[in-house]
Amino acid sequence: MSAIAVSTAVSSGRGELVSVRRRSLLMAKWRVLWVVAAFTVIAIAALLRIMFLGLFEDAPTRQQFGTTLLPERGDIVDRHGVPLARAFPAYALWYNPAALGGDGPPLVRSPREVAEELVGIFPDLEVESLTARLKEGRPGYLRRRILPEDANRIHALGEPALEFPRETERFYPQGSMAAHILGFVGADGRGHIGMEQVFDQRLTDPAQRGTPAALSIDTRVQGALEDELLRGIADTDAKGAAGIVLDVDTGEVMALASLPSFNPNLIDRAGEGFIFNRVTNQVYELGSTFKPITVAAAIDAGTVTDLSRRYQSNRPLAIGGFQIRDSHALGASLNVPEALIHSSNIVTAQIADELGSDRLNATMRALGMDQRAQIELPARGFPIWPKGDWSRITTMTVSYGHGIAVTPLHLASAYAALVNGGIWRPATLMKVEPGHAAQGRRVFKASTSARMRQLLRLIVDLGTGRSANAAGYRVGGKTGSAEKPGEGGYRRTSLVATFASAFPMDHPRYVIIIMLDEPQGTAASSGQRTAAFNAAPIVGRLVPRIGPLLGVMPDDTRDVDISDLAPLVGRGDGE
């Protein structure tokens, strides 16, 4: 374009030259304008870039920081933040025959030598099968999880084909402890049984899995409970045991154990047999532990107004071809405190008869005995509940815990209502913040509850629960030894021994239920099978261990006042 302009300037005269000059000037100005504009744009861009660098650059890195530390599956912790289940980058032992490359053998040494070395590290492996496996030359896991020190020892073997990749796995630092509460994560990556199943959605949700899910249980209490239950099983040769520690005011489960247990780190065929939860899934006829509930219902309804009133106790009650009798003669007559202390079926049945089937039925329903136990765990047993209108004999047998089968958890919730002032609340495994406890429903009057505290304390002080009387902890409770139903009636030698208790009785904080399944008479239990000799001593040993951890200090100078009831009781041995 400028070439054309010059050629016209040369060929034209002066006037044209002026116009050319003007045009060139204009063009130059335009060019300057363009350059200035370009500079301005660049300067603004540079400024913007500087601002951008200064202001926004570290935002994406922070996000990356968060995602890397985010576990693949959220942790589960106890009420104090102790990890119970965590996503853990564990080592696995992987055999990779292609690691050396080339066409040569996959291992530096002979497969047999390597197999022997490996068996030296993992004694449970077998040389022959391992040699065959290494010879075969197929890649695969030799072991799903190995310890860091084992990984070091394998590294020292100097075999490139033995790799130990880090894989995020579910790990339970406490081993088999609280296994029934936690459950496990299967090979499919989903939670099974326990809270792993309940929390599955939450633990895998990227938005939520960063914060651990807090359970209500206390690791130390759980450890002590399992320890004492194990000792109880060892002492009595029982088939199994179950135990629960429940906060009476919030319904929080502090510890829940079903033994024998399994190891969620290693689910094998042996472990699968123990997955069944005796606390929430198995229903039992819990026997005499129901008697305080019957008595409370009678006091509440006003059919028992005078605790010193005496009931006959030496003649078995014959109702519709069925006889209600006591385990041994307890004298001609007993009053209510004596009936509880000596655990008399005959007297309790009379109290229930006066109370009437409707009112006992209503109380049992209010305590949730006619439906599955209320807790988050997926496996919950349905009670064996007498259907329809209760006959006279049904009412009488239910009153002392027969003909109705519930889980130990049902009993724990009922006892919590019995002692906490009369409010029934569902049990929960989730940590409850102070002031956020479930509202619950009133089952007993506060005055009835106060009376029951005295009576339960009396049983431990003077009656069948004496071996549970941990000094200074003001334990109250009731024993129950029920024969298990079998073919053709009850089996006299297969018992379920239960001790339902609460402490401290002057201001109950926790309910403890201990249950032994088919305990045998051993030297440790003085040759007896009943709860007074096997389940009650477990509570006696457990309470001093867990009391201070739960904020209940022993104090010899305090107790619930039982001075108005004590004169009603003739001193004598019970059960």
Added chain:
Amino acid sequence: MNLTRDRLRSIGWAAVLLTCFTFTVILTFKVNAVKSQVRLTERKILAIKQDKLLLETEFETRANQQQLRSLNAVEFGYNPPAAGQYLEGERQLAALGKPRGADAPDPIRVASADGPKEAAEITPMANPLTGKAMAAEPAKTKAKPTTPDNLGDRLSRSEPRKGKPE
């Protein structure tokens, strides 16, 4: 080559442009250097955090309730403390000071003012047995170090003392 004003100006502009560009590049490099440093540090923090998690988990595993239980059973044999070993507060602690007699009335607590200041005069440290000031006590002879040779002397000397109360 003649440098007109226009040309000078454009050279000047070019120089300014070049300088700006250079500074931008330098700044970008610097920023990138710091960024990679940060990233390295972050990676290090991550690695350490993961290590920490690993060690924490290992610690939790080795110190789990079952391990502690068996350790206690084998090694220590600790039992839960009894009721008498707990004190609720200073009041209970003070009550332990003196056993009360069988028919003793409740102790009367009276308000008391602080006594006269005693801090002005510091009494010299005295031997609680003899009552003499420490300076007046005879200097102790320094015990000879025990060697295999004089060990017999020591044993024979301490033997007859056993029964006697000191």
